[in-house]
Amino acid sequence: MITRARLLPVVAATAAAVAFLAGCGGDQREGPARSVSSAPVSTPAVGPPVVEVTPDGLADAVTLDRVMGHVRAFQQTADNHGGTRASGTPGHAASVDYVAGLLRTAGFEVTTPEFGYQRFDAGPVELTADGDKIDAHVLEYSAGTGGKSVTGKPVEVGALGCAPGDYPPAVRDSVAVVTRGQCTFADKARTAETAGAVGVVVVNNEPKPMLGSTLGPDDRPGIPVVGISSDDGQRVRSSSEVSLSVDAETTPVTTRNVVAETRTGATDDVVMAGAHLDSVVEGPGMNDNGSGSAAVLETALRLGSSPRVPHRVRFAFWGGEEDGLVGSTEYVRGLDAAERRAIALYLNFDMLASPNGGYFTYDGDDSEHQGAGAGPGGSDGIERVFAKFYADRGIPLGPNDFDGRSDYGPFIAAGIPSGGVATGAERKKSKEQAEMWGGTAGEPFDPNYHSPRDTVDNVNTESLAVNAAAVAHAVATYALATNGPDGVPAVGVRQRAEG
Structure with a gap:
Protein backbone atom coordinates (compact mmCIF):
# COMPACT_ATOMS: atom_id res chain seq x y z
CA MET A 1 0.00 0.00 0.00
CA ILE A 2 1.26 3.42 -0.96
CA THR A 3 2.16 6.13 1.56
CA ARG A 4 1.50 9.83 1.27
CA ALA A 5 5.15 10.51 0.42
CA ARG A 6 4.75 8.58 -2.83
CA LEU A 7 1.32 9.59 -4.07
CA LEU A 8 2.60 11.74 -6.93
CA PRO A 9 5.10 9.89 -9.16
CA VAL A 10 5.06 10.47 -12.87
CA VAL A 11 5.28 7.91 -15.64
CA ALA A 12 8.31 8.96 -17.68
CA ALA A 13 6.65 8.52 -21.04
CA THR A 14 3.77 10.87 -20.26
CA ALA A 15 5.01 13.31 -17.59
CA ALA A 16 1.48 13.38 -16.16
CA ALA A 17 1.23 13.23 -12.37
CA VAL A 18 -0.83 10.60 -10.59
CA ALA A 19 -3.03 12.62 -8.24
CA PHE A 20 -5.20 10.68 -5.84
CA LEU A 21 -6.19 11.51 -2.28
CA ALA A 22 -3.39 11.04 0.22
CA GLY A 23 -3.18 8.46 2.96
CA CYS A 24 -0.81 8.50 5.89
CA GLY A 25 2.58 6.95 6.30
CA GLY A 26 6.20 7.67 6.97
CA ASP A 27 9.51 7.12 5.28
CA GLN A 28 11.54 4.42 6.97
CA ARG A 29 15.05 4.24 5.60
CA GLU A 30 16.82 2.46 8.42
CA GLY A 31 17.24 -1.28 8.51
CA PRO A 32 19.78 -4.06 8.84
CA ALA A 33 22.42 -4.60 6.22
CA ARG A 34 21.17 -7.05 3.60
CA SER A 35 23.06 -10.00 2.31
CA VAL A 36 22.53 -11.58 -1.07
CA SER A 37 22.28 -15.36 -1.37
CA SER A 38 21.58 -17.71 -4.24
CA ALA A 39 19.27 -20.17 -2.54
CA PRO A 40 16.81 -21.66 -5.04
CA VAL A 41 13.21 -20.49 -4.85
CA SER A 42 10.86 -23.35 -4.04
CA THR A 43 7.89 -23.36 -6.39
CA PRO A 44 4.89 -25.01 -4.74
CA ALA A 45 3.03 -27.72 -6.60
CA VAL A 46 0.18 -26.26 -8.62
CA GLY A 47 -3.18 -27.84 -7.94
CA PRO A 48 -5.52 -28.66 -10.82
CA PRO A 49 -8.33 -26.24 -11.69
CA VAL A 50 -11.65 -26.83 -10.02
CA VAL A 51 -13.96 -28.99 -12.12
CA GLU A 52 -17.01 -26.81 -11.61
CA VAL A 53 -16.67 -23.11 -10.77
CA THR A 54 -18.80 -22.04 -7.84
CA PRO A 55 -18.04 -19.32 -5.29
CA ASP A 56 -17.83 -21.76 -2.38
CA GLY A 57 -15.98 -24.38 -4.40
CA LEU A 58 -13.25 -21.98 -5.55
CA ALA A 59 -12.97 -20.51 -2.05
CA ASP A 60 -12.43 -23.98 -0.62
CA ALA A 61 -9.81 -24.77 -3.27
CA VAL A 62 -7.69 -21.71 -2.42
CA THR A 63 -6.16 -23.14 0.72
CA LEU A 64 -3.84 -21.47 3.17
CA ASP A 65 -1.09 -24.02 2.52
CA ARG A 66 -1.01 -23.22 -1.18
CA VAL A 67 -1.21 -19.45 -0.67
CA MET A 68 1.58 -19.55 1.90
CA GLY A 69 3.66 -21.53 -0.58
CA HIS A 70 3.65 -18.45 -2.81
CA VAL A 71 4.37 -16.14 0.12
CA ARG A 72 7.39 -18.26 1.06
CA ALA A 73 8.56 -18.12 -2.56
CA PHE A 74 8.32 -14.31 -2.49
CA GLN A 75 10.32 -14.28 0.74
CA GLN A 76 13.02 -16.47 -0.78
CA THR A 77 13.08 -14.17 -3.79
CA ALA A 78 13.64 -11.15 -1.56
CA ASP A 79 16.30 -12.99 0.45
CA ASN A 80 18.13 -13.80 -2.77
CA HIS A 81 18.11 -10.17 -3.91
CA GLY A 82 19.16 -7.93 -1.05
CA GLY A 83 15.99 -8.17 1.06
CA THR A 84 13.67 -6.27 -1.25
CA ARG A 85 11.25 -6.76 -4.15
CA ALA A 86 10.89 -3.06 -5.00
CA SER A 87 10.13 -2.14 -8.59
CA GLY A 88 13.25 -1.70 -10.64
CA THR A 89 15.23 -4.19 -8.54
CA PRO A 90 16.26 -7.76 -9.37
CA GLY A 91 13.94 -8.93 -6.58
CA HIS A 92 10.92 -7.50 -8.35
CA ALA A 93 12.05 -8.83 -11.73
CA ALA A 94 12.34 -12.30 -10.19
CA SER A 95 8.86 -11.94 -8.64
CA VAL A 96 7.46 -11.05 -12.07
CA ASP A 97 9.13 -14.09 -13.60
CA TYR A 98 7.79 -16.35 -10.84
CA VAL A 99 4.18 -15.21 -11.25
CA ALA A 100 4.26 -15.06 -15.04
CA GLY A 101 5.92 -18.47 -15.26
CA LEU A 102 3.27 -20.22 -13.16
CA LEU A 103 0.44 -18.58 -15.08
CA ARG A 104 1.93 -19.41 -18.48
CA THR A 105 2.44 -23.01 -17.43
CA ALA A 106 -1.22 -23.10 -16.39
CA GLY A 107 -2.26 -21.98 -19.88
CA PHE A 108 -3.15 -18.34 -19.34
CA GLU A 109 -2.55 -15.64 -21.93
CA VAL A 110 0.19 -13.68 -20.16
CA THR A 111 1.90 -10.38 -20.94
CA THR A 112 4.48 -8.48 -18.89
CA PRO A 113 4.33 -4.92 -20.24
CA GLU A 114 7.29 -2.73 -19.35
CA PHE A 115 7.06 0.91 -18.27
CA GLY A 116 9.34 3.54 -16.81
CA TYR A 117 9.02 6.36 -14.31
CA GLN A 118 10.99 8.48 -11.86
CA ARG A 119 11.17 7.32 -8.24
CA PHE A 120 11.56 10.04 -5.62
CA ASP A 121 12.96 9.06 -2.24
CA ALA A 122 13.08 11.58 0.60
CA GLY A 123 14.62 11.33 4.03
CA PRO A 124 15.06 13.89 6.80
CA VAL A 125 14.54 17.60 6.17
CA GLU A 126 15.89 20.27 8.50
CA LEU A 127 15.18 23.98 8.22
CA THR A 128 16.38 26.47 10.82
CA ALA A 129 15.90 30.24 11.09
CA ASP A 130 18.53 31.90 13.30
CA GLY A 131 19.10 28.47 14.79
CA ASP A 132 15.43 27.74 15.58
CA LYS A 133 13.92 24.66 13.93
CA ILE A 134 11.04 25.24 11.50
CA ASP A 135 8.60 22.49 10.49
CA ALA A 136 9.33 22.02 6.78
CA HIS A 137 8.34 19.43 4.18
CA VAL A 138 10.29 18.69 1.04
CA LEU A 139 8.48 19.09 -2.28
CA GLU A 140 8.51 15.91 -4.30
CA TYR A 141 11.29 15.80 -6.89
CA SER A 142 13.27 18.46 -5.04
CA ALA A 143 17.04 18.26 -5.26
CA GLY A 144 18.86 17.12 -2.13
CA THR A 145 21.73 18.94 -0.47
CA GLY A 146 24.22 16.09 -0.68
CA GLY A 147 24.56 15.38 3.03
CA LYS A 148 25.32 18.99 3.98
CA SER A 149 23.37 22.19 4.55
CA VAL A 150 22.90 25.26 2.37
CA THR A 151 22.93 28.52 4.31
CA GLY A 152 22.00 32.04 3.34
CA LYS A 153 20.08 35.16 4.12
CA PRO A 154 16.33 34.76 3.58
CA VAL A 155 15.21 37.12 0.83
CA GLU A 156 11.50 37.72 0.35
CA VAL A 157 10.42 37.56 -3.26
CA GLY A 158 8.03 40.12 -4.67
CA ALA A 159 4.49 39.27 -5.78
CA LEU A 160 4.13 35.47 -6.00
CA GLY A 161 7.51 34.71 -7.53
CA CYS A 162 6.17 33.75 -10.94
CA ALA A 163 8.17 36.28 -12.99
CA PRO A 164 11.92 36.98 -13.13
CA GLY A 165 11.27 40.57 -12.13
CA ASP A 166 9.88 39.38 -8.78
CA TYR A 167 13.38 38.33 -7.70
CA PRO A 168 15.62 41.16 -6.46
CA PRO A 169 19.42 41.03 -6.95
CA ALA A 170 19.81 40.15 -3.26
CA VAL A 171 18.42 36.68 -4.01
CA ARG A 172 21.80 35.64 -5.42
CA ASP A 173 23.55 33.25 -3.00
CA SER A 174 20.56 33.54 -0.66
CA VAL A 175 17.44 31.52 0.15
CA ALA A 176 14.39 32.73 -1.75
CA VAL A 177 11.20 32.97 0.32
CA VAL A 178 8.18 32.84 -1.96
CA THR A 179 4.44 32.65 -1.30
CA ARG A 180 2.30 29.84 -2.70
CA GLY A 181 -0.09 30.66 -5.53
CA GLN A 182 -0.72 31.58 -9.19
CA CYS A 183 2.01 29.53 -10.92
CA THR A 184 3.45 26.08 -10.30
CA PHE A 185 6.00 25.30 -7.63
CA ALA A 186 8.39 24.24 -10.39
CA ASP A 187 8.05 27.62 -12.13
CA LYS A 188 8.86 29.42 -8.88
CA ALA A 189 11.82 27.18 -8.13
CA ARG A 190 13.34 27.37 -11.62
CA THR A 191 13.01 31.15 -11.66
CA ALA A 192 14.64 31.37 -8.22
CA GLU A 193 17.48 29.15 -9.40
CA THR A 194 18.02 31.33 -12.46
CA ALA A 195 18.19 34.35 -10.15
CA GLY A 196 21.00 32.66 -8.22
CA ALA A 197 19.20 31.38 -5.12
CA VAL A 198 20.76 28.45 -3.27
CA GLY A 199 17.40 27.18 -1.99
CA VAL A 200 13.68 27.97 -1.96
CA VAL A 201 11.22 28.13 0.93
CA VAL A 202 7.60 28.16 -0.25
CA VAL A 203 5.21 29.68 2.31
CA ASN A 204 1.75 28.17 2.36
CA ASN A 205 -1.24 30.50 1.97
CA GLU A 206 -2.90 29.02 5.04
CA PRO A 207 -1.76 28.11 8.57
CA LYS A 208 -1.06 24.43 7.98
CA PRO A 209 1.89 22.40 6.70
CA MET A 210 2.44 21.89 2.99
CA LEU A 211 2.02 18.17 2.45
CA GLY A 212 1.97 16.20 -0.80
CA SER A 213 3.22 19.04 -3.01
CA THR A 214 5.35 18.26 -6.04
CA LEU A 215 7.67 19.91 -8.52
CA GLY A 216 7.09 17.18 -11.10
CA PRO A 217 9.87 15.03 -12.54
CA ASP A 218 10.66 17.03 -15.68
CA ASP A 219 13.01 20.01 -15.91
CA ARG A 220 13.54 19.96 -12.18
CA PRO A 221 15.52 22.74 -10.49
CA GLY A 222 18.90 21.82 -9.06
CA ILE A 223 18.32 23.52 -5.72
CA PRO A 224 16.37 22.25 -2.68
CA VAL A 225 12.74 23.32 -2.30
CA VAL A 226 10.69 22.97 0.91
CA GLY A 227 7.31 24.21 2.06
CA ILE A 228 6.23 25.72 5.39
CA SER A 229 2.99 26.99 6.94
CA SER A 230 1.93 30.63 6.75
CA ASP A 231 2.42 30.87 10.53
CA ASP A 232 6.09 29.94 10.15
CA GLY A 233 6.55 32.22 7.16
CA GLN A 234 7.05 35.35 9.25
CA ARG A 235 9.64 33.61 11.44
CA VAL A 236 11.67 32.77 8.36
CA ARG A 237 11.24 36.19 6.72
CA SER A 238 12.33 38.07 9.84
CA SER A 239 15.42 35.94 10.50
CA SER A 240 18.94 36.96 9.50
CA GLU A 241 20.03 33.50 8.34
CA VAL A 242 18.39 30.24 7.36
CA SER A 243 19.99 26.82 6.99
CA LEU A 244 18.44 24.05 4.93
CA SER A 245 19.34 20.36 4.72
CA VAL A 246 17.40 17.95 2.48
CA ASP A 247 18.00 14.22 2.03
CA ALA A 248 16.41 13.40 -1.33
CA GLU A 249 17.14 11.76 -4.64
CA THR A 250 15.31 10.89 -7.85
CA THR A 251 16.05 7.64 -9.65
CA PRO A 252 14.82 6.41 -13.05
CA VAL A 253 13.02 3.06 -12.76
CA THR A 254 12.06 0.53 -15.41
CA THR A 255 9.76 -2.28 -14.34
CA ARG A 256 6.87 -4.52 -15.43
CA ASN A 257 3.28 -5.47 -14.72
CA VAL A 258 1.96 -9.01 -15.13
CA VAL A 259 -1.42 -9.33 -16.86
CA ALA A 260 -2.96 -12.79 -17.33
CA GLU A 261 -6.31 -13.63 -18.88
CA THR A 262 -8.44 -16.73 -19.19
CA ARG A 263 -9.17 -18.10 -22.66
CA THR A 264 -12.92 -18.53 -22.19
CA GLY A 265 -15.82 -16.19 -21.52
CA ALA A 266 -17.09 -12.93 -23.01
CA THR A 267 -14.31 -10.52 -23.96
CA ASP A 268 -16.61 -7.49 -23.72
CA ASP A 269 -17.60 -8.12 -20.07
CA VAL A 270 -14.35 -8.86 -18.25
CA VAL A 271 -13.99 -9.48 -14.52
CA MET A 272 -10.66 -8.16 -13.29
CA ALA A 273 -8.79 -8.82 -10.03
CA GLY A 274 -5.41 -7.41 -9.06
CA ALA A 275 -2.76 -6.94 -6.41
CA HIS A 276 0.51 -5.06 -6.41
CA LEU A 277 3.57 -7.26 -6.66
CA ASP A 278 6.22 -4.75 -5.59
CA SER A 279 7.48 -4.05 -2.08
CA VAL A 280 9.03 -0.88 -0.74
CA VAL A 281 12.80 -0.58 -1.05
CA GLU A 282 13.16 -0.98 2.71
CA GLY A 283 11.85 -4.54 3.01
CA PRO A 284 10.59 -7.76 1.39
CA GLY A 285 6.89 -6.85 1.62
CA MET A 286 5.29 -10.12 2.65
CA ASN A 287 2.07 -8.60 4.00
CA ASP A 288 2.38 -5.54 1.75
CA ASN A 289 1.79 -7.09 -0.64
CA GLY A 290 3.01 -10.66 -0.94
CA SER A 291 -0.23 -11.61 0.80
CA GLY A 292 -2.53 -10.09 -1.81
CA SER A 293 -0.36 -11.26 -4.71
CA ALA A 294 -0.28 -14.84 -3.38
CA ALA A 295 -4.05 -14.95 -2.88
CA VAL A 296 -4.80 -13.60 -6.37
CA LEU A 297 -2.22 -15.92 -7.95
CA GLU A 298 -3.60 -19.03 -6.27
CA THR A 299 -7.15 -17.97 -7.19
CA ALA A 300 -6.12 -17.73 -10.83
CA LEU A 301 -4.39 -21.13 -10.79
CA ARG A 302 -7.34 -22.92 -9.19
CA LEU A 303 -9.85 -21.19 -11.48
CA GLY A 304 -7.77 -22.35 -14.43
CA SER A 305 -7.09 -20.79 -17.81
CA SER A 306 -10.23 -22.15 -19.50
CA PRO A 307 -13.01 -22.21 -16.90
CA ARG A 308 -16.59 -22.91 -17.94
CA VAL A 309 -17.91 -19.46 -17.01
CA PRO A 310 -19.66 -16.80 -19.11
CA HIS A 311 -17.15 -14.02 -18.36
CA ARG A 312 -13.49 -13.62 -19.24
CA VAL A 313 -11.36 -13.15 -16.10
CA GLY A 327 1.70 0.31 -12.93
CA SER A 328 -2.08 0.35 -12.59
CA THR A 329 -2.24 3.98 -13.71
CA GLU A 330 -0.17 3.22 -16.80
CA TYR A 331 -2.39 0.22 -17.55
CA VAL A 332 -5.67 2.14 -17.29
CA ARG A 333 -4.25 5.07 -19.22
CA GLY A 334 -3.34 2.72 -22.06
CA LEU A 335 -6.90 1.41 -22.50
CA ASP A 336 -9.02 2.82 -25.29
CA ALA A 337 -12.71 3.59 -24.73
CA ALA A 338 -13.89 0.14 -25.80
CA GLU A 339 -11.34 -1.60 -23.60
CA ARG A 340 -12.41 0.47 -20.59
CA ARG A 341 -16.06 -0.37 -21.20
CA ALA A 342 -15.19 -4.05 -21.47
CA ILE A 343 -13.99 -4.17 -17.83
CA ALA A 344 -17.12 -4.95 -15.82
CA LEU A 345 -15.43 -4.38 -12.47
CA TYR A 346 -12.08 -4.38 -10.69
CA LEU A 347 -11.34 -6.20 -7.42
CA ASN A 348 -8.28 -5.01 -5.48
CA PHE A 349 -6.41 -6.94 -2.78
CA ASP A 350 -3.71 -5.12 -0.83
CA MET A 351 -2.45 -6.29 2.61
CA LEU A 352 -4.52 -9.34 3.57
CA ALA A 353 -2.45 -10.53 6.56
CA SER A 354 -1.65 -7.68 8.94
CA PRO A 355 -0.33 -9.05 12.27
CA ASN A 356 -2.71 -6.91 14.36
CA GLY A 357 -5.22 -6.63 11.56
CA GLY A 358 -8.92 -6.13 11.14
CA TYR A 359 -11.32 -7.04 8.35
CA PHE A 360 -12.15 -4.15 6.04
CA THR A 361 -13.98 -3.81 2.75
CA TYR A 362 -14.12 -0.70 0.60
CA ASP A 363 -17.13 1.51 1.25
CA GLY A 364 -18.57 1.30 -2.25
CA ASP A 365 -21.79 3.16 -1.46
CA ASP A 366 -20.20 5.73 0.89
CA SER A 367 -22.64 4.74 3.62
CA GLU A 368 -20.12 5.92 6.22
CA HIS A 369 -19.91 9.41 4.68
CA GLN A 370 -16.22 9.67 5.44
CA GLY A 371 -13.43 10.82 3.16
CA ALA A 372 -13.97 10.16 -0.53
CA GLY A 373 -17.39 9.58 -2.01
CA ALA A 374 -18.98 6.41 -3.36
CA GLY A 375 -17.33 4.37 -6.08
CA PRO A 376 -18.75 4.14 -9.61
CA GLY A 377 -22.15 2.47 -9.95
CA GLY A 378 -21.84 -1.21 -9.02
CA SER A 379 -19.21 -0.64 -6.32
CA ASP A 380 -21.99 -0.91 -3.75
CA GLY A 381 -22.84 -4.39 -5.04
CA ILE A 382 -19.21 -5.49 -4.69
CA GLU A 383 -19.27 -4.31 -1.09
CA ARG A 384 -22.39 -6.40 -0.46
CA VAL A 385 -20.76 -9.53 -1.94
CA PHE A 386 -17.91 -9.25 0.56
CA ALA A 387 -20.23 -8.31 3.42
CA LYS A 388 -22.24 -11.49 2.90
CA PHE A 389 -19.10 -13.65 2.65
CA TYR A 390 -17.80 -12.45 6.02
CA ALA A 391 -21.23 -12.39 7.67
CA ASP A 392 -21.71 -16.05 6.74
CA ARG A 393 -18.51 -16.76 8.71
CA GLY A 394 -19.51 -14.64 11.69
CA ILE A 395 -16.86 -11.99 11.00
CA PRO A 396 -17.87 -8.32 11.31
CA LEU A 397 -16.51 -6.01 8.61
CA GLY A 398 -15.27 -2.45 8.95
CA PRO A 399 -15.50 0.21 6.21
CA ASN A 400 -12.44 1.20 4.22
CA ASP A 401 -12.59 4.57 2.47
CA PHE A 402 -11.65 4.93 -1.19
CA ASP A 403 -8.76 7.18 -0.19
CA GLY A 404 -6.66 6.50 -3.29
CA ARG A 405 -3.89 4.60 -1.53
CA SER A 406 -4.06 1.45 -3.65
CA ASP A 407 -4.53 0.29 -7.22
CA TYR A 408 -8.31 0.69 -7.37
CA GLY A 409 -7.63 4.44 -7.72
CA PRO A 410 -7.06 4.58 -11.49
CA PHE A 411 -10.02 2.27 -12.12
CA ILE A 412 -12.38 4.44 -10.08
CA ALA A 413 -11.08 7.51 -11.92
CA ALA A 414 -12.01 5.75 -15.19
CA GLY A 415 -15.54 5.01 -13.94
CA ILE A 416 -15.00 1.27 -13.42
CA PRO A 417 -16.83 -0.28 -10.42
CA SER A 418 -14.31 -1.35 -7.79
CA GLY A 419 -13.99 -3.02 -4.42
CA GLY A 420 -11.90 -5.36 -2.34
CA VAL A 421 -10.75 -6.21 1.17
CA ALA A 422 -7.76 -5.35 3.38
CA THR A 423 -6.53 -5.78 6.96
CA GLY A 424 -5.07 -2.35 7.74
CA ALA A 425 -1.70 -0.61 7.53
CA GLU A 426 -0.07 1.91 9.87
CA ARG A 427 -3.24 3.26 11.51
CA LYS A 428 -3.73 2.21 15.13
CA LYS A 429 -6.44 -0.24 16.12
CA SER A 430 -9.12 1.30 18.30
CA LYS A 431 -10.49 -0.22 21.48
CA GLU A 432 -13.76 -0.97 19.71
CA GLN A 433 -11.94 -2.69 16.85
CA ALA A 434 -9.90 -4.79 19.28
CA GLU A 435 -13.12 -5.88 20.95
CA MET A 436 -14.58 -6.76 17.55
CA TRP A 437 -11.60 -8.61 16.03
CA GLY A 438 -9.14 -9.25 18.85
CA GLY A 439 -5.59 -7.99 18.80
CA THR A 440 -4.08 -5.03 20.61
CA ALA A 441 -5.78 -1.63 20.85
CA GLY A 442 -3.50 1.37 20.44
CA GLU A 443 -1.06 -0.54 18.21
CA PRO A 444 -0.85 -0.33 14.39
CA PHE A 445 -2.73 -2.89 12.35
CA ASP A 446 0.65 -3.71 10.87
CA PRO A 447 3.53 -2.67 13.16
CA ASN A 448 5.97 -3.87 10.46
CA TYR A 449 4.48 -1.69 7.73
CA HIS A 450 7.06 -0.57 5.14
CA SER A 451 9.97 -1.91 7.15
CA PRO A 452 12.49 -4.78 6.93
CA ARG A 453 10.31 -6.64 9.47
CA ASP A 454 7.53 -7.27 6.93
CA THR A 455 8.63 -10.88 6.54
CA VAL A 456 6.95 -14.26 6.16
CA ASP A 457 7.38 -14.80 9.92
CA ASN A 458 5.07 -11.87 10.61
CA VAL A 459 2.25 -12.82 8.26
CA ASN A 460 -1.09 -13.32 10.02
CA THR A 461 -2.04 -16.72 8.62
CA GLU A 462 -5.47 -16.75 10.25
CA SER A 463 -6.46 -13.56 8.44
CA LEU A 464 -4.82 -14.66 5.22
CA ALA A 465 -6.77 -17.92 5.16
CA VAL A 466 -10.10 -16.09 5.43
CA ASN A 467 -9.19 -13.29 3.04
CA ALA A 468 -7.73 -15.56 0.36
CA ALA A 469 -11.00 -17.49 0.37
CA ALA A 470 -12.82 -14.15 0.02
CA VAL A 471 -10.72 -13.32 -3.05
CA ALA A 472 -11.67 -16.61 -4.69
CA HIS A 473 -15.32 -16.33 -3.67
CA ALA A 474 -15.69 -12.87 -5.22
CA VAL A 475 -13.84 -13.78 -8.42
CA ALA A 476 -16.04 -16.83 -8.94
CA THR A 477 -19.21 -14.89 -8.10
CA TYR A 478 -18.59 -12.36 -10.83
CA ALA A 479 -17.09 -14.81 -13.34
CA LEU A 480 -20.45 -16.55 -13.24
CA ALA A 481 -22.62 -13.40 -13.39
CA THR A 482 -21.95 -9.68 -13.40
CA ASN A 483 -25.65 -8.78 -13.24
CA GLY A 484 -28.18 -9.41 -10.48
CA PRO A 485 -28.77 -7.57 -7.21
CA ASP A 486 -25.05 -7.32 -6.43
CA GLY A 487 -23.96 -6.86 -10.02
CA VAL A 488 -22.57 -3.96 -12.01
CA PRO A 489 -23.98 -1.96 -14.92
CA ALA A 490 -24.33 -4.02 -18.08
CA VAL A 491 -22.05 -3.43 -21.06
CA GLY A 492 -24.68 -1.44 -22.92
CA VAL A 493 -25.37 0.74 -19.91
CA ARG A 494 -21.64 1.39 -19.46
CA GLN A 495 -21.38 2.29 -23.12
CA ARG A 496 -24.32 4.73 -22.96
CA ALA A 497 -22.95 6.29 -19.77
CA GLU A 498 -19.59 6.94 -21.42
CA GLY A 499 -21.01 8.04 -24.75
Missing part, protein backbone atom coordinates in the same frame (compact mmCIF):
# COMPACT_ATOMS: atom_id res chain seq x y z
CA ARG A 314 -8.21 -11.02 -16.07
CA PHE A 315 -5.63 -11.04 -13.29
CA ALA A 316 -3.11 -8.25 -12.80
CA PHE A 317 0.01 -8.01 -10.66
CA TRP A 318 1.08 -4.38 -10.57
CA GLY A 319 4.53 -2.86 -10.48
CA GLY A 320 5.26 0.61 -9.15
CA GLU A 321 2.37 0.70 -6.66
CA GLU A 322 4.61 1.76 -3.81
CA ASP A 323 5.87 4.67 -5.91
CA GLY A 324 2.40 6.02 -6.62
CA LEU A 325 0.15 3.41 -8.28
CA VAL A 326 2.28 3.74 -11.40
